[in-house]
Amino acid sequence: MVGSLEGVRVLELARYQAGPRGGMILSDLGAEVIKIEKIGGEETRRSEPVVRGQSVYFSVYNRGKKSLCLDMRTERGKEVFAALVPTADIVLQNFRPGVMEKMGFGYDRLCQLKKDIILVSVSGFGQYGPYRDRPAFDPLGQAMAGLMDLTGKPVGRPLGAATSLVDRYTSLHATIGTLAALRHRDRTGEGQVVDCCLLDSGFTMVEIPLSYYLATGQEGGEAGRPPxxxxxxxxxxxxxxxxxxxxxxxxxxxxxxxxxxxxxxxxxxxxxxxxxxxxxxxxxxxxxxxxxxxxxxxxxxxVKTIPQAAEDPHLWEREMLVKMPDAVAGEMYLPGAAIKMSKTPGRVGHVPTPGEHTDEVLSSLLGYDRPTLDELRQAKVIA
Known part of the structure; x- marks a missing residue:
């Protein structure tokens, strides 16, 4: 069976979690997601925890993608990326605002390369606003939205979530925005920018207390609920x-x-x-x-422990964990597709090694022959 997004191609310039997790969901739904990494692979390939030499962190958010190692700091690397843009439907990136422009690939430039391109930008504070230029990771979104304060009310001090909730929410918002932008493009022929950020996602997690406070001037509406x-x-x-x-x-x-x-x-x-x-x-x-x-x-x-949850038969029957062969670790247990679809079921692919698909992508999409690939590799433009 083909996926719902079969035929959709994504160029992913994203690291860490919020951006790559959005790409992961699109891949689950059938899109071809080409992860463009620096030579040697992006830094989260070495992030803890590690199982038999393979990063669980990287594996969870990047399974099912194709890996293309490309040095976009070089002019030739930029030329390769520019040649790839017309073959794609979506560019997904999570640099800070302004970085894509400095690289020469702001939205206006992308539109020159392909007029109906969709640019999905994931950041800490959005593409505009007083905090737009600040660096950010998940805990900042929890802190600045009031979520840490709310969660910690029962224990009398701010308390962060044990996992990166804001990152996950942001990846979902980015995915929803991407699907809406694809629908708009299919109806009108127009691309657009999808702007999602951690702080906005954090605000959506405390929307009832925020609304209550603005209406009454009092705190309330929700609070942490201990078991x-x-x-x-x-x-x-x-x-x-x-x-x-x-x-x-x-x-x-x-x-x-x-x-x-x-x-x-x-x-x-x-x-x-x-x-x-x-x-x-x-x-x-x-x-x-x-x-x-x-x-x-x-x-x-x-209230289950992680070991108890891992053995839950419901989780296994619904294929929320799947065993996958892995080139580094031998095999890995990875998350399954959370969205169950009767006609176009989600698919879960293996974790790519750095540059595993470089030659395949450049030869099939750009027509590069072996001498060209070898020359680019020798010049350390690709790997």
Whole structure:
């Protein structure tokens, strides 16, 4: 089966996570993503954690792509890239604003090379705004959006997420913007710039508290919600709505007439109803709590460790982890395609070695013959 984006070609000039993860999703959906790296490969190929010489970090966000090693600091390297642009539908980059222009490949220049090109720009603070020129990584997006403060309210200090949530949100926004831009191009013949950034994505994660504060001048609306402690672990309970919350109160208190007027999972930890639930949980095992509440159709889940999550049969049945052969590590467990499609299912490809597809791409797309490739390689323009 062909993918939904079969025939779409992406030139990716992106490193780290937010940009490459967007390219990964496009690849999952069937696009040909050509990752253009510096000679020897981009720096995250050496990022921890490493398994048998292969970076898990790099592998997760770059599987399924083609690798072209090209020195774009050289004039000949720029000529090669300029020749590739007309063959592509999308250029995906995550340099700071202005870097593409300094390289000679701002949007105006790209449009001269191909009038309907789509430029997807991922950055820390966007292509305009007072912070546009600042460097940024995921924690800054969490911090400046208020997400760290909100997450840490229950423990009395700012607390960052254990994983790069803002990077992941930004990659999704970039993907959605790319798909919308492709649709617009197919209807009108026009390309455009898609501008996504970490701070904007961070703001979308705290949109309810922001809106509430601007309307009332008070903090509220949402806060971090710690799990409940059980005899042998922790559980998360999400009783939403009066009827569901009342069923939870009846189970926790043993009073079949208990009501939960005004109770939500967001009430304070010292709310007597939440205290009652906490006491009941402490007296029972995780399995008992989960089975009891599921029988009452109350959303509940155990808090799993990473090893426990890795062994979850649901994850494997839905192919959210797949075993792939790897040229460096022998084999790797990589994330599967999260978007399940009945007619055009996602595909997961192997992790490319540095420059694995250089000759293939340049010969098939630009018609370079062996002497030309050898000469460029000897000049250290390609690898």
């Amino acid at each position: 409940y402690k059980a005899k042998d672990g922790h559980v998360v309970i999400s009783a939403s709505g009066r009827e569901m919350a009342s069923r939870l109160m009846q189970i926790a208190t043993g009073d079949e007439n208990a009501k939960a007027e005004g109770y939500t999972s967001r009430v304070g930890q010292d709310d007597p109803r939440k205290v009652a639930v906490a006491k009941w949980c402490e007296q029972n095992t995780v399995d008992h709590i989960v089975s009891t509440l599921l029988a009452a159709e109350i959303p509940v889940a155990p």
